[in-house]
Amino acid sequence: xxxxxxxxxxxxxxxxxxxxxxxxxxxxxxxxxxxxxxxxxxxxxxxxxxxxxxxxxxxxxxxxxxxxxxxxxxxxxxxxxxxxxxxxxxxxxxxxxxxxxxxxxxxxxxxxxxxxxxxxxxxxxxxxxxxxxxxxxxxxxxxxxxxxxxxxxxxxxxxxxxxxxxxxxxxxxxxxxxxxxxxxxxxxxxxxxxxxxxxxxxxxxxxxxxxxxxxxxxxxxxxxxxxxxxxxxxxxxxxxxxxxxxxxxxxxxxxxxxxxxxxxxxxxxxxxxxxxxxxxxxxxxxxxxxxxxxxxxxxxxxxxxxxxxxxxxxxxxxxxxxxxxxxxxxxxxxxxxxxxxxxxxxxxxxxxxxxxxxxxxxxxxxxxxxxxxxxxxxxxxxxxxxxxxxxxxxxxxxxxxxxxxxxxxxxxxxxxxxxxxxxxxxxxxxxxxxx
Numbered sequence: 380x381x382x383x384x385x386x387x388x389x390x391x392x393x394x395x396x397x398x399x400x401x402x403x404x405x406x407x408x409x410x411x412x413x414x415x416x417x418x419x420x421x422x423x424x425x426x427x428x429x430x431x432x433x434x435x436x437x438x439x440x441x442x443x444x445x446x447x448x449x450x451x452x453x454x455x456x457x458x459x460x461x462x463x464x465x466x467x468x469x470x471x472x473x474x475x476x477x478x479x480x481x482x483x484x485x486x487x488x489x490x491x492x493x494x495x496x497x498x499x500x501x502x503x504x505x506x507x508x509x510x511x512x513x514x515x516x517x518x519x520x521x522x523x524x525x526x527x528x529x530x531x532x533x534x535x536x537x538x539x540x541x542x543x544x545x546x547x548x549x550x551x552x553x554x555x556x557x558x559x560x561x562x563x564x565x566x567x568x569x570x571x572x573x574x575x576x577x578x579x580x581x582x583x584x585x586x587x588x589x590x591x592x593x594x595x596x597x598x599x600x601x602x603x604x605x606x607x608x609x610x611x612x613x614x615x616x617x618x619x620x621x622x623x624x625x626x627x628x629x630x631x632x633x634x635x636x637x638x639x640x641x642x643x644x645x646x647x648x649x650x651x652x653x654x655x656x657x658x659x660x661x662x663x664x665x666x667x668x669x670x671x672x673x674x675x676x677x678x679x680x681x682x683x684x685x686x687x688x689x690x691x692x693x694x695x696x697x698x699x700x701x702x703x704x705x706x707x708x709x710x711x712x713x714x715x716x717x718x719x720x721x722x723x724x725x726x727x728x729x730x731x732x733x734x735x736x737x738x739x740x741x742x743x744x745x746x747x748x749x750x751x752x753x754x755x756x757x758x759x760x761x762x763x764x765x766x767x768x769x770x771x772x773x774x775x776x777x778x779x780x781x782x783x784x785x786x787x788x789x790x791x792x793x794x795x796x797x798x799x800x801x802x803x804x805x806x807x808x809x810x811x812x813x814x
Contacts, residue, residue, distance in 0.1 A: 384408070399425055403433055415441050416755055432458055436468060443471060448478040466495045473504055480527065481604045482508075483617075527599045527621070528628060531592035538589050539712025541582070544702055548573070548590055551698045552675060556594045556630055572664055572676040572695050574638070576683040577702035578783035578790075580741025583679040584636060586702065590677065591632035599625055602636045606656075615659040622663040622674075629673030638678035639685045657687060664695045681786065683802070684793045701805035704739050704783050707732045713743050714772075721751070722766040731772050737781040749775035 388405040395401060406421035419441050425434040435458050442451035455472040458465075469492035476485035489504050535545050552573060555562050575583045584600065591598035601621055608614045625633040635641065641660060662668070664676060678696055680686065690696050705713060711732040718726065735743060750771040758764045791810060794803035807813075 385412070397428070399429060399431060399434075403431070403437070406434070406437055410437065410440060410444075413444075415444055417759075420759075432461065432463065436465070436471075439471060439475075443475055443478075446478075448475045451475045452479065464495055466492050466499060469495070470501055470504065473508075477504075477507060479604070480600065480602070482527075483608065484604070527601065527605075527624060529588075529591075529598040529600065531588045531598045533585070533589050534592035535589055537592075538582075538586060538709075540706045540709030541586065541702075544586060544700060547700050548586070551700075552590060553594055556596070556673075556675065571671075571698070572678065573698040573700060574678045574680065574683065574686075574690070574696040575700050575702050576680050578704060578739055578786040579681050580739035580782065581702050581704050582740050583702050584634065587632060587634040587677045587679065590675075591634075594630060594632075596630040596632050596675070597625075597628045599628075599631060599633045600636070601634070603640050606641065614656050618656065618659055618663060622671075623669070625674045625676075626669055626671065630675070631673065632675045632677060634677045634679070636679050637681075639680040639682045657689075661689055661695070664690075682789075684797065699802065701809070703805075703809050704737050704781070705743075707736075710735050710738060710743060713740050714747075717744055717747050718767065721747075722764060724766040724768045726767070726772070727769045730769065731776070734773065734776050735781070737783050737787075739781070739783050742779060742782050746772060746775040746779050749778055 385405070385408065388401065388408070392398065392401055392405060402421055402425055406418045406425070409415075409418035409421065419438065422434045422438040422441070425431050426438070435454050439451045439454040439458070442448070442454070452472060452475045455468055455475065458468055459472065469488050473485045473488035473492065476482075476488060485504075486508050489501075489508055492501075493499055535549075538545060575586070577583065588598055588600070599621065606614055606617045606621070608617060621633070625631040641656070664671075666672075676696075678690075683699070686696075691699070711728045714726075714728055714731055735746070738746075747767075750767055753771060753774070754765055754767060787806075787810065790803065790806050791812070794806040794810075795812070798804070798807075
């Protein structure tokens with residue numbers, strides 16, 4: 380496949396723009412040439428006119444190649460629900476789930492692929508979902524360990540700004556883990572729980588990973604999808620196994636994202652299974668049957684006011700750290716990192732950082748995407764890719780408002796009217812509101 384063939388297909392489409400098979404052929408060949416943005420436009424064009432399965436799968440493949448695994452998986456779930464028997468769909472879905480650490484779901488998707496063709500084999504999936512010398516895909520405990528356990532290569536030096544957050548973690552977490560003999564002298568346990576809260580997209584996961592790197596500890600990152608199971612009792616079992624994995628690999632930082640979904644108030648729970656999972660979580664935090672010595676549990680939430688109050692008792696998440704949107708220095712660093720390996724001209728990072736007050740890391744990534752889309756549009760006209768300039772990003776900033784504003788609107792109410800214990804004083808300080 381060469382440029383001449385691509386141009387021929389485009390010329391044919393010019394005369395027959397509604398020819399879906401022809402547009403699919405063009406999109407597939409653009410993918411083969413790794414011209415993903417162009418292929419994405421063609422697949423999206425098809426889906427605006429038709430609910431074409433091949434176009435959906437093609438778009439999912441592009442998202443997978445671009446590391447947008449969540450978007451890839453959402454599309455493939457729709458395709459699977461339509462009743463497809465395409466083995467490649469289940470294989471791609473399994474690989475996308477693995478990228479998101481959804482091991483159980485990945486195993487289930489791979490099993491469905493094998494149900495379609497018992498002789499099918501995929502080296503990557505087999506290596507991660509089967510144990511050595513074992514043909515039973517259900518036996519994959521060793522792979523769970525290797526998937527969840529990480530040895531972070533980042534530390535606080537890699538976290539731009541966020542000095543207040545880092546100092547808080549340094550005093551409350553890192554020093555006790557680095558000087559255990561002093562704490563043991565006074566009968567203090569090493570480990571415990573810390574709750575990080577703040578607007579979404581502000582780097583709670585990254586700061587947790589950097590914390591593990593700072594103390595040279597193992598790191599386990601789990602989300603709600605890794606714990607919840609449709610079968611009664613399995614969610615509690617999954618949670619226990621994750622804590623056991625952390626206990627076997629001390630010192631260890633166990634990071635649990637979206638903990639508000641896992642630890643919602645028991646009084647709000649309509650189903651007993653939800654209350655049982657919370658009770659199991661509290662037992663694991665307390666380390667009643669198994670010692671949590673050397674295990675640091677970090678929970679992240681966007682809505683701390685939704686958490687069951689029992690989570691904040693001493694010995695559980697008794698230390699709470701507010702993670703605000705990145706400050707000016709952090710925003711400058713984030714922009715530099717996000718623009719690495721992208722075609723850029725002379726970028727005035729300091730100027731852009733000043734214009735993005737209250738922007739989260741996710742917001743900064745969004746404005747870069749907007750700027751790139753604008754450049755792609757002009758590149759499609761003359762075929763010449765042009766570097767990103769300060770003006771492109773400044774224009775994108777005008778089109779994308781800080782997503783944290785909505786969060787602060789809700790948080791402000793809790794900080795002002797439901798803050799008897801001073802839990803949300805940091806929010807008031809950030810908003811410069813006097814108590």
